[in-house]
Amino acid sequence: MRFTTLDRLKAWLDRLAQEVDLVAPCDVDGHVLYRPVSSSEEVLLDYERPELPAKDYLFPATEVLLRIEQRGKDVALEEVLPDRRQVLFGIRPCDAHGLAAIDALFLHQAPPDRYYQHHRERTTLVGMACIRMWEGCFCTSMGGGPTDATYLDVLIRPGPEGFFLQPVTPRGVAVLEGLEVTEPKGEPLPVEEYNPPVPVTPTAKWRAMFEGNIWMRHGERCLSCRICTYVCPTCRCFDVADRVVDIRSGVTRIERIRAWDACTSPNYRRVAGGHNPRPTNWERLRNRFLCKFCYYPEDFGPLGCVGCGRCIVSCPVDIDITEVMRDVAQK
Amino acid sequence: MSVRRAIIHQLREEARRLLSERRVDCIIGYETGPRGRVRPAFLYEPAEADRLVWGPECVHNLTTYLHNKKKPRKRGEEPPRIGIVVKPCDSRTLNVLFAERQIERGRVYVIGIACEGVMGRDGQPAAKCRRCTDRVPLVYDLLLGEPPAVEPAPDDWSDLERVAAMAPAERLTFWLREFDRCIRCYACRQVCPGCYCPTCAFERDDGLWVDMGIEIPQKFVFHLGRAFHLAGRCVECDECERVCPMGLPLSLLNRCLVREIEALYGHRAGRAEALTPLLFELGPEGSPI
Ligand code: SF4
Ligand code: SF4
Ligand code: SF4
Helix, strand or coil: CEEECHHHHHHHHHHHHHHCEEEEEEEECCEEEEEECCCHHHCCCCCCCCCCCHHHHCCCCEEEEEEEEEECCEEEEEECCCCCCEEEEEECHHHHHHHHHHHHHHCCCCCCCHHHHHHHHHEEEEEECCCCCCCCCCHHHHCCCCCCCCCCCEEEEEECCEEEEEECCHHHHHHCCCCCCCCCCCCCCCCCCCCCCCCCCCHHHHHHCCCCCHHHHHHCCCCCCCHHHHCCCCCCCEEEEEEEEEEECCEEEEEEEEEECCCCCCCCCCCCCCCCCCCCHHHHHHHHHHHHHHHHHHHHCCCCCCCCCHHHHHCCCCCCHHHHHHHHHHC | CCHHHHHHHHHHHHHHHHHHCCCCCEEEEEEECCCCCEEEEEECCHHHHHHCCCCCCCCCCHHHHHHHHCCCCCCCCCCCCEEEEECHHHHHHHHHHHHCCCCCHHHEEEEEECCCCCECCCCCECHHHHCCCCCCCCCCCEEECCCCCCCCCCCCCHHHHHHHCCCHHHHHHHHHHHHHHCCCCCHHHHHCCCCCCCCCCCCCCCCCCCCCCCCHHHHHHHHHHHHHHCCCCCCCCCHHHHHCCCCCCHHHHHHHHHHHHHHHHCCCCCCCCCCCHHHCCCCCCCCCC
């Protein structure tokens, strides 16, 4: 395996920060989050699972799709597509696995989502293996793992005296070109701790369980916030709206934006006239779970959960996807 | 038997009795989940009573769930009668909700617990407990536990000092940095027992005052607007701050207004069954209100 030292890795990151949009895990007021960086000094190299997934950089929380300028009867449209190369450094294997799940809908269904496709093409995924499974993680039950390189362009594994580099795709080979390698020292750190496995139940059984009191039992305490969907690396619902930016001397400037949406939120399913087919918190939560384990895999292939555990640790009322999975398996 | 064990025992007995005598249709209390975390629990059958727990992890203000219980379960029925476990701080919310005609007093059976304080995420006494002067609920039908012998520490507002010490420009920078981290998940609003409008003025889907973007201007308007809408109504249970996944110090905003309103009107939300004076009272000629 190729190997490099801390100093060389940092020099490479500093150079990348000049050439591309570099995003990496940072300490933001005590929270580990992926953020754009301009120097290796800002980059964390020993960190837990970041609190938010990396999807924001391929499917931004708010994205301007079009700029619209209206002068009288003339309307001009301009599509907004960033074109700089982007490197996501230090993402976790589950982040990349989550993107693969999103790809199934946004890339592999026709027509592809132009904006997502564009971000995907400009982006290289450089992952950092986890040295243990963190609180709530169950990736090994979902077809991933703390050292899984499958969905990355490069996997880096920390060692006692440096970093082991494992290019996975041609794009990964290319991004490593500027990184000086040396004689390997030691071995990659082994995974210290594995969490217990969680049973995954076939989609048909989830479908058959649509009725039944399990959903109210798990969902009655749900706050109908958006935390679990926003922290999830596979949730990809969005809404589109136009907003007026300004009106000046006969010119109206409008932006068409899309922003993340969440099926757990009360208004998500409300239709014209005010009817809401999912009026209660537990019906909305049922949709979230059935989407992940039944609808999404049946319609698009992959499961809608990669076992990153983020929704478990961040839910303020202890709604725990693994508890639901165990319950469904036992029924 | 320790005080806590005695309370849990009484709580379960009482819940069993209320449910089997059909005095209430549902009990909202606390239980421990499989990960060992304490969480809100909804009980419908007497046999479920043994799920109930009580202890310093019972930080949640359960009164927020009463809003989900305002409608009958079936058309034509009465709305359900609810038994609810409250701490002294939570009981102040009940006063606000009764005054605002959200919940009928007769529909709730209030199981108040004399409280020795609960813990924050860090395992330390929660901020709201460090300034609590009550220790016994202000509203209850049944009181469990003995008023603990904790000397009440008067509220010295020391939590507000760090923002008060900032120059206005510095304060703006401070808040913009906090709002930048916010992901507009609305957990703070959803958990708040005072945030029950069917359509929030800052709801993104309606876009009346703020658009859908998850960006600083929308978050800025949402947080300041929410704080104003809670002025004289916020009971300082700090639930918004507890649930925030991004650690925003939201209670600073609310508590600034709590202090102002107490100074202007002598009103502290939930101390009595009273509406916020902010919308309804004018001061004498020449007074700032
Ligand atoms: S499951 Fe938890 S995080 Fe998700 S909407 Fe409900 S309360 Fe919010
Ligand atoms: S559902 Fe929860 S555990 Fe599964 S990928 Fe999403 S956030 Fe992670
Ligand atoms: S809970 Fe926190 S992150 Fe969510 S909207 Fe409120 S302040 Fe923002």
